[in-house]
C-alpha cells in the first residue's frame with residue numbers, strides 16, 4: 001500500500017543523510033517502471049558542501065533578481081480544472097498558519113542537505129517524462145520508508161546552468177526535476193498537507 005503519510009518537507013535540519021541510505025533510496029526507486037525498461041534518465045546527487053554551494057549560489061542569483069528558466073517545455077496553459085486545484089493550493093497555503101514561511105523556505109531551497117537532480121534528454125518525448133516522473137515519485141516513497149523527508153520542487157531547477165557546471169552534465173541533457181532530501185524540522189510549515197481533489201473528479205468508471 002502507498003504510504004499516505006508522505007507529504008512535502010519545506011524546512012530540513014542540517015543533519016546529513018548517510019550516503020549508504022541515499023544510495024539505497026535511489027536504488028529502490030530504480031524499481032519504477034519505464035517504457036520497455038528504457039530507464040531514460042540519470043540522477044545527480046548533491047550532498048554536503050556541494051548542496052551548500054548550490055543553495056548559496058541560488059540565493060545569490062535570487063537576490064540579484066536573475067530570471068529563472070526551465071530546460072523542458074514549461075506549462076503554457078493549465079486546464080480549468082488544474083487551474084482550480086492550483087488556486088485551491090494557493091488559498092490553503094496563504095490561509096495556513098505557516099503562510100509566512102513558504103517564500104523564505106523556497107528562497108533557501110528548504111535548507112535541503114541533499115538534492116537529487118533528475119535529467120532527461122532535451123528532445124525527450126512525453127513518455128520519457130512519464131518514466132522520469134515515476135522514478136521521482138519512487139524516490140519520495142523510498143525515502144519515506146527510510147525516515148527521510150523530501151520535496152520535489154521547481155525551485156531546485158530554476159538555474160539549470162549552475163547544475164550543469166557543478167556536475168559537468170552534457171548540454172543535450174535537461175535538468176528536469178530536483179528533489180530535496182533530509183530530516184524535517186519541527187517547523188509548522190512541515191505540517192502543511194494540502195489534500196487532494198475528490199476521486200470522482202479525476203476517475204471515470206464504466207462497469
Ligand SMILES: Cc1cc2nc3c(=O)[nH]c(=O)nc-3n(C[C@H](O)[C@H](O)[C@H](O)COP(=O)(O)O)c2cc1C
Nearest residue numbers: 006007008010089106151152153154155192193194
Ligand atoms: C513538479 C513539481 C514542482 C514543485 N515545485 C514546488 C516549488 O517550487 N515550491 C514548493 O514549495 N513546492 C513545490 N512542489 C511541491 C508541491 O507543492 C506539493 O507536492 C503539492 O502541493 C502536494 O503536496 P504534498 O507533496 O505535501 O503531498 C512541487 C511539486 C512538483 C511535483
